[in-house]
Amino acid sequence: MFTTPPITALVERLTLEQKVRLLTGASMWSLHDEPTVGLRSIVVSDGPSGVRGTAMDDRDPSASLPSASCVSATWDLEQVRRLGSLIAAEARAKGVDVVLGPTVNLHRSPRGGRHFEAFSEDPYLTGEFGAAYVGSVQAHGVATTAKHYVANDSETDRFTVDVHADERTLREVYLAPFERMVDEGAWLVMSAYNTVNGVTMCANPLLREPLKDEWGFDGVVVSDWGAVHDTEPSADSGQDLVMPGPDGPWGAALVEAVKAGRVPQSAIDEKVARLLLLASRVGALDSGPAAAPVESWDRSAVTDLLRETAADGMVLARNDGTLPVEPRDGLTVGVIGQHALRARAQGGGSASVFPYHVVTPLEGLRDAYGEHAVTFAPGLPPADELHPFTRGTVTDPFSGADGVHVRYLDPDGAALEEETIPSGRLVWLGDPRLAAAHRVELTTLFTTDRDGRHELGFAGVGGFVLEIDGEAVSTDPLTAPGGDPVTAILNPPSRTVSRDLDRGQTVELRLTYAPELPSGFPVALVQLGYKDLFGDPAEELRRAVEVAAAGDIAVVVVGTTETLESEGFDRPGLGLPEGQDELVRRVAEANPRTVVVVNSGAPVLMPWLDEVAAVVLSWFPGQEFGAALADVLSGAREPGGRLPTTWPAREEDVPVWQIEPQEGRLAYTEGLHLGYRAWLKRERAGGRGPALPFGSGLGYTSWRIDEPTVSTAGDHVVVLADVTNTGARPGKQVLQAYLSRPGSAVERPVAWLAGFTAVRAGAGERVLARIEIAPRAFQHWDTDAHGWTTEPGTFTLRLATSAADPGHTVTVTPASGRA
Known part of the structure; x- marks a missing residue:
């Protein structure tokens, strides 16, 4: 047994029922306490690109770090270590003991939905960045979780896909980053949803060999949320902790299996010992050391680090000498593209956090060059998406505070509880108030800042009634798209209604929500907000070309969105959204000094690459996007990035394209040859x-x-x-x-x-x-x-x-x- 005598003694003080209780979570984000051994509850949080805490909305803002693909583009481990110190400070400030990151799956295909959340296509580079993350966060007494173990490199059929990879490929490529982080001392490893070589990862022999036996991993193997579906196979494997809780497949069924001799008592004792060792490491045991001190960060220090890191990860892919463009008197800059107005700072999914602010490219460039120097045109229609009301844009009509008033109602309409949330986005993850409520009512006052048509509405899944100034304008329910509950939260259906409003006019919006919880678990999202409007497409494109032609330089910002790159699904292709390539070409024709900024977390096709003056790949660069971009374009900072993954010219050239399982099976037939290795192999054979x-x-x-x-x-x-x-x-x-x-x-x-x-x-x-x-x-x-x-x-x-x-x-x- 790897445990120390004090840990062993604590395990021996617990009954079987107490032990098994500890091995399933107490809630969505917490583990059970156990006063018998002086164990307090341990709190976990998603955290690859910031620490969200236990809320998945704007009630508890977080620093939004650059995405992993941007961080690894720095090729600078010291940047990761500084970010790790920030992550630890954010975690401690939110009462979080365990951060669910880093993600060290590989960029096997550029179509992978969580490509932005992982570091690289190369196992060595990934392992080094993952190890730096682990070491820096855990140095402050906050645990990290290497995920997702293993071969969880795409999202299609992610709950059921059976990945087949040979022994050498697994060892040299997909297991290698995890081994490096175990060497660094990672305190948790997360078992993945998928199956590998016919066995689900929550019961796979790989949890024992090599993870625990050969590598000597002494931490906790925690399941991905909802990944464990059986009792005895998973409990008899290297799986230690089932999340979330309090319900799950272990519990009473596992107690009965141990008493009947089908699962050995020693397996339970080992799991509990690992959990208590984790508790000791994070300061959650009365008999163990106190949590390591963590120095807090002020807001300006956070801003400086994230701005620097974002710029250091931006890749200058092309430059004919146009960049940098230093500010000067009389300079004119045409800024074009919806992404300049609405920055895409992060990808979608469990890596998402909710920052205090996001600096858009338009804001950053105006700050760098001056309001008078910058003229903006969107050029193309906005993405068809509902935007929740942000902080400071709506008012609680009952208290007068900023935000939305929320009431949890019983069947008679009486309020069980009330609260004010700061924005129009509300997410419940295991919240008992949602389970107890018959209906939830959201009420707010919205004051317009312009004359004309407004598209106001809501998003979510369930029954809804939307009232505007007391008039019911929508009463039909919204239905979940597909069977993945995470996808339903990340990309919910929406509905809007049109209203012509005058500038300064205030309207009351009331949304009544009847929760639809098919699994019985209180997980849901509701948004109250608006959609962006757009003029005549031909006229807007013509105006964008005029703005570009009038500028000394033209900066066109294109890219993907968090609804295109996200957990829950893979991308069908690598092309930019419709119209963006044409916008780039039209702008470049109008101004030979056109700089294209590509705002995506993963590779996209750039058929105009050789037709423009300069190209900057910004990735999903976090909350300081616009400021960092302005630093790079103006020359205040060097674009320090180098590609951590290969960018193809054509989809048909991509060596690993197939990520859809065939009859439930996904074969890693490329073996050792993925990413640049596959490209070099093809080029050696005379390919493109x-x-x-x-x-x-x-x-x-x-x-x-x-x-x-x-x-x-x-x-x-x-x-x-x-x-x-x-x-x-x-x-x-x-x-x-x-x-x-x-x-x-x-x-x-x-x-x-x-x-x-x-x-x-x-x-x-x-x-x-x-x-x-x-x-x-x-x-x-x-x-x-x-x-x-x-x-x-x-x-x-x-x-x-x-x-x-x-x-x-x-x-x-x-x-x-x-x-």
Whole structure:
């Protein structure tokens, strides 16, 4: 047993019933307490890109960090460590002990719905970023959760898909990031919804071997929410904790199975011991150490870090010299696109948080260049989506405070409870008030800021009556789209009604909601808000072209949305939404100094890439989007990003396109060759390359990289190279070390990433870059011996600035292969 005597003694004080009770959650976001052993409740929260807390709406705002794909584009582990300190501080401020992140599944296909939430297509880069996240958050006594273990790399049929991957592929590619985070000391690992090689992950042998037995993981295996559906197979496996609670498949059924001898008592004791060890680590045990102190962050420090990180992750994909554009007297900037007006700072799903503010590109550019210098035109119709009323735009008619008045009503219409929420978005996750309510009533006052037509309405699933100034204007129910309850919350159906209103006119909106809870569990979302309006499409496009032509530069912002990139579904294709490509081309025709900003969390097609002056990939960059973008375009900051995933030119070129299961099975037939590895393999065979290779990205200065030298430090190979900034501006360069093995006796990728470093230097400055390469980089998984082995002889090391850069090559011999 891995536990210490004090933990073992606590386990022995509990009855079987007390032990089993601890192994299912107490609620959606908390675990049971147990006074017998001095255990308080442990609180968990979603947290890959910020810590949401126990509310999934605006009642408890959070810092909105750049998405994982943006963070990993920095190729700077120190940025992750600083973000980790912020995450720990946010968690502690919200009373959260366990953050459900990082997500370290891979970008197997650019169509993956949660692509933005994961770091990279490369297992090594993913593992290094995941480990930095784990180490920095847990250094402050807040637990992290490596998820989703394992091969949970797409969303189609995510509850039932059976992923088939061979032993070597699992070990070298999909398990590798998790192993790295276990080495770093991760306190939890989340078992995934999917099945691997015929066995659901909540009962899969992979939970024991390699996770717990070989790797020595001493933490808690928590299920994804609702992933456990059986009693004995999961309980007899490496699964430790079922979420959410209080109901689930273990409970009394598991007690009976243990008493009957079908599940060993030792399995229960081990699970409880792991849970108590976690409690000790986060300060939830009276007999254990207190929670580690965490220094709080003021709002300005949060803003500065998130602004810096967002800019450092933005990738300059093309630049003919137009960028940077420094502010100057008389400069005119045409800003075009709905994404400039309504920033897409994050993707959809459980990674979502609700920030105090989001700086839009339009706001950021006006602040940088001046209100007088910037002219805006949307160009295209807005996305067809309902926007909840935001903070400060509506008023509770009963208290006069900002927000919406909510009453929970019994069958007679009496209020069971009342509250004011700050915005028009309300989400219940396991809230007993929703379970007890016969109806919920939302009332607010909305005052217009313009004359004309308004589209006012609501979104959700269930029975609804909408009244405007006491008149019932909508009485029909809204029905859930599909069977995934998460999707119903993330992308609910909506309905609006049109009203012509005068500027300054106040109307009362009352929405009465009859909850529809088919599972019996109180999980629901209701939104009260509006839809964006748009003029004549032809006229708006013509005006956008005029705005572009009149500017010294034109900045057109295009991209996806959180309803297109989200948990619950995969993207059907990689094209931008309808009309955006044409908008880019029309703007570029009108102004040769057109800068395109692509606001997406994952690759999109850019058929106009070579037709515009500059392209900046912003990803989903968090709450400081517009400020960071303005820093990059104006040259106040370097666009520091390099691609953590390959961007294709055409859909038909993508090596791994198929992510829909066939008869319930999804085969990872590409094996070791995914991402840039697959592209290199195809190019070696004479095929087309991508639009933008893995690791690539431009800056605002130039560099010289001298020939590297190779030495050893213990069992590590050390690569050193002088790097000189030969330009007139300070800048950042990312050096990447790729290994290859010509003539290998085993199948290998053409090349694979083995190390990297980000270096910064002033104009004319020379710095020494150092990359350490661990022994694992040279090893492969031997399926006969079921272990790691190093092929004797030499390897080729290429020091480069992308997977496609020829760079400098040297021959190296791993320490384990030396005489």
